[in-house]
Amino acid sequence: MLKFSGFLLLVLGVGAVVNAASQVPLVSLNGIAGLESNPSTQVPSAADYRLNDLNLLSSEEFSVLNHPAFPHYSVRIKKSDFCDGNVGTYTGYIDISEVRHLFFYFFESRNDPDTDDVVFWTNGGPGASSAMGLFMELGPCRVAGPNSTTYNPYGWNDKANVFFIDQPVGVGFSYADYGEKVETTPEAAKDIAAFVAIFFEHFSKFKGRGFHMAGESYGGRYVPLFASAVYDQNAKLIEAGLTPINLSSIMIGNGCTDFSYLMESYYDMQCTPVSVPPIQDISTCVRMKQAVRFGLNPLANAIELLLWDSYRYHDALFCDSELDAPFAMSGYNPYDISKRCEGELLDTFCYPLNKDISAYLSQRTVREILGVDNSLPLNFSSFNVDVNRAFLGNWDHMFPTQLYIAALLERGIRVLIYAGSYDVACNWVSNERMLLNMEWLGQEEFRSQPLREWTVDGVHAGRTRSAGLLTFATIDGAGHMAPYDKPVESLVLANKWLAGDEL
Numbered sequence: 001m002l003k004f005s006g007f008l009l010l011v012l013g014v015g016a017v018v019n020a021a022s023q024v025p026l027v028s029l030n031g032i033a034g035l036e037s038n039p040s041t042q043v044p045s046a047a048d049y050r051l052n053d054l055n056l057l058s059s060e061e062f063s064v065l066n067h068p069a070f071p072h073y074s075v076r077i078k079k080s081d082f083c084d085g086n087v088g089t090y091t092g093y094i095d096i097s098e099v100r101h102l103f104f105y106f107f108e109s110r111n112d113p114d115t116d117d118v119v120f121w122t123n124g125g126p127g128a129s130s131a132m133g134l135f136m137e138l139g140p141c142r143v144a145g146p147n148s149t150t151y152n153p154y155g156w157n158d159k160a161n162v163f164f165i166d167q168p169v170g171v172g173f174s175y176a177d178y179g180e181k182v183e184t185t186p187e188a189a190k191d192i193a194a195f196v197a198i199f200f201e202h203f204s205k206f207k208g209r210g211f212h213m214a215g216e217s218y219g220g221r222y223v224p225l226f227a228s229a230v231y232d233q234n235a236k237l238i239e240a241g242l243t244p245i246n247l248s249s250i251m252i253g254n255g256c257t258d259f260s261y262l263m264e265s266y267y268d269m270q271c272t273p274v275s276v277p278p279i280q281d282i283s284t285c286v287r288m289k290q291a292v293r294f295g296l297n298p299l300a301n302a303i304e305l306l307l308w309d310s311y312r313y314h315d316a317l318f319c320d321s322e323l324d325a326p327f328a329m330s331g332y333n334p335y336d337i338s339k340r341c342e343g344e345l346l347d348t349f350c351y352p353l354n355k356d357i358s359a360y361l362s363q364r365t366v367r368e369i370l371g372v373d374n375s376l377p378l379n380f381s382s383f384n385v386d387v388n389r390a391f392l393g394n395w396d397h398m399f400p401t402q403l404y405i406a407a408l409l410e411r412g413i414r415v416l417i418y419a420g421s422y423d424v425a426c427n428w429v430s431n432e433r434m435l436l437n438m439e440w441l442g443q444e445e446f447r448s449q450p451l452r453e454w455t456v457d458g459v460h461a462g463r464t465r466s467a468g469l470l471t472f473a474t475i476d477g478a479g480h481m482a483p484y485d486k487p488v489e490s491l492v493l494a495n496k497w498l499a500g501d502e503l
């Protein structure tokens with residue numbers, strides 16, 4: 001087995017790739033959301049399966065909810081005052097075909113849960129738990145040590161009802177009973193679309209509410225596919241007499257959306273002053289530039305042609321050794337080029353706080369409050385290496401995912417792409433280049449816009465460019481986990497976006 005030495009795949013996950021493109025078949029689902037083909041004969045008028053008042057749920061034990069339109073799915077949910085303390089808080093599982101179980105945290109809005117929009121959040125990896133997003137970045141609390149949390153005044157439930165989900169199965173507190181695996185984003189998208197449909201159908205208070213799908217890092221691949229699956233599923237929901245999901249927007253932070261723009265941008269980040277002064281010496285930079293010129297164009301073409309062959313594999317290895325290996329050796333933090341990595345990359349992800357988060361989520365008392373299934377190992381792991389290898393082994397990351405973004409834009413879904421300016425892993429340069437070159441009806445207008453400053457209380461926060469439904473923004477001085485580094489600016493960005501206001 002060949003090994004990636006550099007950090008590219010460490011940022012997506014871990015520095016090893018399996019040389020196999022085998023697809024493990026999933027348990028077959030009945031339709032995209034598991035909808036019965038003819039549910040009209042079964043849907044009862046009774047409100048028994050709808051929970052308008054989430055407050056009625058027990059905090060002691062799970063309530064199990066079933067829905068006749070989704071016979072292969074059920075929901076286990078419990079109430080608590082976890083993390084925020086002042087808002088309705090619910091955790092649980094969506095159980096799929098009785099064998100796959102997706103864990104979620106749901107926090108109601110601090111503003112007005114009855115009218116505010118709903119935000120879905122996933123971290124990336126592939127294989128990373130959304131615990132990092134919740135407890136380090138934009139959740140209502142932050143882990144402050146192995147046994148405690150502190151209130152986060154900049155949580156994104158400031159003006160929205162927010163979900164955090166561990167996905168796909170095998171990640172975080174999500175699990176499968178018989179070793180079923182989800183190893184590509186299109187497969188993961190099926191479970192997510194079902195999850196979303198079931199949530200809104202059960203929690204009818206939120207029905208028709210504006211819905212925003214958000215994510216970070218590998219979320220740059222996840223979120224466009226998840227939102228597309230939700231969008232396409234709406235036709236089936238309508239056909240079945242159910243309320244469609246009011247998908248309003250996608251929001252991607254420091255996304256890895258296109259592999260070839262990303263590879264190319266590693267040169268810019270390390271050898272030009274687009275973010276910080278060049279960190280590599282000239283001879284290394286010249287080698288890197290040659291790799292970009294001679295290695296990437298064929299790679300990009302191969303991706304376009306969807307040639308799933310060894311040629312791409314070796315090309316990828318070449319890019320890896322020439323473009324990201326020098327960075328890996330530099331000792332800088334790939335998530336924040338202004339800093340050194342604290343700890344071992346795979347142990348702390350450069351932030352020792354991640355170890356506290358894992359310790360916190362390994363406590364029995366915390367798990368009882370959350371209702372974590374007893375079958376899970378007591379040691380919480382924020383990152384599933386096997387899931388990561390399986391996705392990368394299937395070349396999931398090689399797909400030009402902006403094709404989905406363009407399709408969403410053309411169907412009226414708003415798109416926000418933002419990036420902390422110090423991140424190398426899925427940096428702002430690659431995101432900007434990807435968007436400038438993305439073909440869609442608004443491309444010309446988008447390209448013609450200047451990259452202008454945006455501010456918070458009159459102080460420079462970053463730069464932005466938008467046209468029509470598409471907005472690109474940088475958050476200056478933030479790294480990969482932007483809401484951790486710049487909580488105020490990130491919340492202003494999120495709230496303005498949700499309100500439909502310009503930056």
Ligand SMILES: *[C@@H]1O[C@H](CO)[C@@H](O)[C@H](O)[C@H]1NC(C)=O
Nearest residue numbers: 145146147148359363364365
């Ligand atoms: C955290 O709590 C556990 C018991 O739940 C205890 O054993 C441990 O010493 C505590 N750690 C700290 C740092 O307080």
Ligand SMILES: *[C@@H]1O[C@H](CO)[C@@H](O)[C@H](O)[C@H]1NC(C)=O
Nearest residue numbers: 117208209210211246247248
């Ligand atoms: C969908 O959500 C938006 C808010 O994001 C809201 O303005 C709109 O009225 C909603 N549409 C429907 C049909 O409820």
Ligand SMILES: *[C@@H]1O[C@H](CO)[C@@H](O)[C@H](O)[C@H]1NC(C)=O
Nearest residue numbers: 355358359362377378379380
């Ligand atoms: C759990 O983690 C601790 C600390 O990392 C380790 O010492 C222990 O062996 C682990 N236990 C299991 C069952 O993996």
